[in-house]
Amino acid sequence: MRTVTIKSPATVSNLVCGFDILGMALHEPFDIMTLRLLDEPKVIIRNKDQFGLPTEPEKNVAGIALLSIVAKMNNKIGFELEIEKHIKPGSGIGSSAASAAGAVFAANQLLGNIFDTDELVQFAMNGEKLASGVKHADNIAPCLMGGVTLIRSIHPLDIIPISAPELYITVGHPQIEIRTSDARQILKKQVLLKDAIKQWGNVGGLIAGFLTGDYDLIGRSLEDVIIEPVRSILIPGFNELKIKSMEAGALGGGISGSGPSVFMLRKNETTAKAVEKAMIEIYEKIGTDYHTYTGPINKKGVEVVN
């Protein structure tokens, strides 16, 4: 096989209390990428979208990820990548992770699946580092593996798939851009121990809620006393979105990744649509452009098209 086309989905990272460790894959939106194997050690990138991302491979998250595979293959191969992004950069739903994870997944297909998931995550994290300044895998892992994933540790890499009950995710994406690197800089380097204790209590509760299918516990655990109070000020209408979504029946939710997207969880699609309607009313009132998506958890993650 010399060419493969894949679709690489958006993801919600952090899941409120699990900053840098939890993530979940969506069905929509997704990027389409076509990768071609070359016999020369180079990476060529062609953008087929309107986002104007860099085509120099060392300035492109997918390019960096592919370059690390080229190096791993002792510079005996190269890649030509065509990207049609639908996940807007800076949206908080894992746009850079979809590029990096999609590229390495496609490369692995062309190379006969010689790399395991941990290796693919490592390659893709090189791309994430370019985007956010920090190696993190909380979008990459769910993008590659689907479902809900826990990054117990980055050094050494330890990814735990977490099975979850049926859940519908509603994402609201106001059309402003927040750069992940900026959203990281406003965080304090130190946190109060008492706040950290609350946070890891909620992480424990959320994992237990997923694994035992306890919806109420999932809802109660979706609380963030550390990151949300700082980052939510960057997000238009955040408090009202949360209040109205809860009134519409959401189990809970919060900032998706570093924002500006927000997400809410619900048990079934009908009530999730009510949550989406509540979000839309607020975006309309604020007068910001927006997109919304509602769907179940994507259990597959990135996949070959056709």
Next chain:
Amino acid sequence: MRTVTIKSPATVSNLVCGFDILGMALHEPFDIMTLRLLDEPKVIIRNKDQFGLPTEPEKNVAGIALLSIVAKMNNKIGFELEIEKHIKPGSGIGSSAASAAGAVFAANQLLGNIFDTDELVQFAMNGEKLASGVKHADNIAPCLMGGVTLIRSIHPLDIIPISAPELYITVGHPQIEIRTSDARQILKKQVLLKDAIKQWGNVGGLIAGFLTGDYDLIGRSLEDVIIEPVRSILIPGFNELKIKSMEAGALGGGISGSGPSVFMLRKNETTAKAVEKAMIEIYEKIGTDYHTYTGPINKKGVEVVN
């Protein structure tokens, strides 16, 4: 019923990464307490052990807990409590929690089980506050409920029982006393966000390990980058105990509560005994007096004797 005798077990709190939120009940050691219902609003305490704990109810953790039940009952009743402690105070295996939880459990028996577990935890936490200066439930909850418990939140109280696979606990207790209140004072009020992230990654891993019966994951998650580095310096032979226990096959472990006791987990009793032997060799070498216990998780918690 005017009189009841109960046994109230020791507990291991924190479970390494889960400071203030996780705990587990042991079969041994345990305190024996006999409680008698009185018609007057007073609490009388008689010690039948050698520890010389205060008998003034407002200075005794069991006394405080019982006084809060007397107040709740509008001062229409009182209690006479006889305590035969076997869990040494200041041992790090929930001595004060056993007193407080045992007393309120016994009182509830005499009153016809009118209080639910959350109410009993609230009464008993008044006793814990006397002992450590802070209301916490990570020993009280497993002492009352048995098994492994997660305190997702104290305000409001939210206790989650966590089912765990078969596990053997080995506890080593060097005969020195560390006061919980002192062990709290040496902790920093602030922690690095990057350390907190590691800690909640491990909490997530440990909960997932328990609920899915993944022993390796339990072992990998028993890591504490925040509390252990500070408190372990108070504990004789800590680093060597940990290294030798791991060499003897322990999945992992660390400080029990605020120490000086340490605990290690193992899949089966035979290898747990090997861990116990490794601990004993170190205590003998150091020349400190010690007790060790090995047994499975206590699934029942406090219970009526005959």
